[in-house]
Amino acid sequence: MLVFIIKRIANAAMVMLAVALLAFLIFRLAGDPVELMANEQMSQADRDNLREKLGLNDNFATQYARFVVNAAQGNFGISYRNNQEVLGLIAERFPATMELVLVATFISLVVGIPMGVITAIQRGKWYTESLQFLSIIGVSLPSFVVGILLILVFSVSLGWAPAFGRGDVVDFGWWSTGLLTSSGRAALILPAIALSLYQITLIMRLVRAEMLEVLRSDFVKFARARGIPRWRIHFRHALRNCLMPVVTMTAMNIGALIAFALITETVFQWPGMGMLFIQAVTFIDIPVMAAYLCIVSFIFVFLNTLVDIAYAVIDPRLRAR
């Protein structure tokens, strides 16, 4: 088991190095940083100074090594646009995005898995067929449309939840959370639903397909022959055999959700990383973009590694003997 984990982590580290190279190349290829930072009045001497200070005169390998070492310590340099530490900027926004994504994931699992099980075991009933049909709509609606519809119904017409912002937040060290205040929770609901709708339908359809497969298997038939009650077979024996792809997809999708969050955050004016990134793109703020790239890929790789380890926990056959 330990060897397995070490192998996985080594793999993850290699991937991160490759990503860092990409992020670093953006620096090199996206024009001259000095030109981007300098204003009209700067003298040539000032520019040379800045160039030296940024280490742009060193060779490629040294610069890459320095970038990796700095990035590993969380030092992504200074934002071109507002001269703040990039890490500080991201750390400020990160909790907002993470909370949104985690709540959305939670909603999609809690709603999607039972819906998948029920549509599989009650196949052919009118309510499961309509759920199936509605899920196609859920998959095909773009998330900004969902967001705007939600705002229209629940904020504008009904006035139940705020249409934008994050509400009041409570700070724990560098982490700020909206989960502890009622205005924070109210503000979280709509964007989380907008973000989770697609995931719910995806998980529901995945669980349904897997369940139909597993319910045909011999061990389910044998469990029936042993006199195990139906609900126990469905929710214990069959469901657990369906969870592997669900775990994979959920973990993979947390990464994708962070990307989707970009749109949802814009619709709901949610002060998260997605908004930060969009601003960075508009201003060609390369350190912020590079840091965003590194952090998002770190989350992807981290989750991937967790998934591999979770496999071994769910399925005893994958445990190293």
Place this chain on the structure above:
Amino acid sequence: MHDKPVLEVRDLQVDFPGRHGTVTALSNVSLSIAAGEILGVVGESGAGKSMTGAAILGLLERPGHIAAGEILLDGRRIDNLPDHQMEKVRGREIGAIFQDPLTSLNPLFSVGAQLSETIRQHLPMTKSQARVRAVELLAEVGIPAPSERVNHFPHQFSGGMRQRVVIALALAARPKLIIADEPTTALDVSIQAQITALLRRLCKENGTAVMLVTHDMGVIAETADRVAVMYAGRLIEIGAVDQVLRAPSHPYTRGLMASIPALGARVERLNQIDGSMPRLDAIPPGCAFNPRCLSSGPRCRMERPDLVPTAHSTSACWLHAGGTA
């Protein structure tokens, strides 16, 4: 010989309604098994032997259903029980063993967890009592080091050992009847002998009635007390094993026996019954076997023979019923 049968099936008929009309998969199946007796059920694939087992367990795949007849377990009708009551019969009073031990067990739970689950489903036991019982059961079916093996997962057992676990699961609540559907088909020949010997021992020791479904005449000869031969959804011959195997009455049973190659004798051509079993939606009128039968006559094409006692067994053939085919 068997005064009060554990299982009694009377005129069982199973129908599968479909788009092109109803297909009758089983008709007029009547059999009984006494305590401590092993009834072998043989026939080609699709003859209805597994279907009979599934019907008794109440596990017919929809839209299949019992259209006529009754099934009695210890004199109590079980074919018309609602599902939640049938759940208490399955596992508790009727144990089942299926063909493939590799896929019969849930790969994600230890064998101990699956045993305890079954035991506690049917018997009022605490977790630790069920655990002790699980270890006893594993020991009973001949698994070495059972107190250690109880924590292992199905993939850590060999095929033969897994079938022993499956048998332990079937025995968990001490059922009166075990339906073993091709329990040795997926196993090596040497393991087959061990498993059939184990089944026979458990049946005799506990007085369990066993319905052994198989297409392997060798397994029947070694294990069963009586044998029932099925063809196209009907019983065509039933009787004591040594009688039926030594002196088969029905031409189909004779053909089956003749097609078993004798050890040591090398022949140019193996014996076979020409043709194949009719599809269930295209069963010929009269005796279903008549197109393949070497001794068929005009009567066989018009009237269906009923099971009648013959010198050695009970069989459904005009040769015995009316004397003329």
